[in-house]
Amino acid sequence: MKKFPWRKDAELLAEAEKLENRLYENEGIFMFGFQLGCISESVDMTCLHVCFRSPTLFPDAVLYRDDTGEVLNIEFESFSSNFEAHGHPEEKCDLIVCQYHDKEWVNPIPVYETSSLTLHKPKREKSE
Numbered sequence: 001m002k003k004f005p006w007r008k009d010a011e012l013l014a015e016a017e018k019l020e021n022r023l024y025e026n027e028g029i030f031m032f033g034f035q036l037g038c039i040s041e042s043v044d045m046t047c048l049h050v051c052f053r054s055p056t057l058f059p060d061a062v063l064y065r066d067d068t069g070e071v072l073n074i075e076f077e078s079f080s081s082n083f084e085a086h087g088h089p090e091e092k093c094d095l096i097v098c099q100y101h102d103k104e105w106v107n108p109i110p111v112y113e114t115s116s117l118t119l120h121k122p123k124r125e126k127s128e
Contacts, residue, residue, distance in 0.1 A: 023078045028099045029060075031114035032076070050074075059093045079103075080111050 036048060047066040053059070059075040072094040077083050081103035083096050093109050101113040101120050111120040 023099060025076050025078050028078060028097055028114055029076050031099065032097045032112070035114060035117065058088055063095070080107075080113070083107075083109075 033050065036050075047068075048063065049066070050061050050063050052061045059073045061074045061076070062071055063074050064071040073092060074095045074097055075083060075088060075093045077086075077096060077098040078100070080096055080098045080101040082098075083093075084103070084107075090108055096107075096109050096111045098111060098113060099115050101111050101116075101118070104123075108122045110122055112118070113120065
């Protein structure tokens with residue numbers, strides 16, 4: 001990081017401090033990618049792929065493994081409650097990835113919380 005072109009800029013620093021108090025879905029996406037990299041000892045990272053859909057489509061991405069042929073439809077949210085608030089259909093999603101799992105609703109979809117590195121198991125089975 002020493003090689004980054006760091007500079008002093010009071011206006012930019014003030015903007016960064018304001019932004020730090022906001023939460024964006026992109027931060028959860030970044031943390032999920034970072035955490036996938038951290039588990040590379042237990043999973044061959046060359047076999048994992050995250051493919052993003054257009055921002056207007058649901059769910060946000062597909063996670064797949066070359067070595068097993070397994071796939072997951074993933075929806076990224078800042079807060080897990082946003083999944084329900086956005087009216088997303090649960091049958092099209094296999095995993096919610098969020099920064100904060102803030103609502104314990106009767107959810108048939110596992111929730112991976114990046115802030116705690118916790119996979120919350122579903123409270124009920126998915127309806128088919």
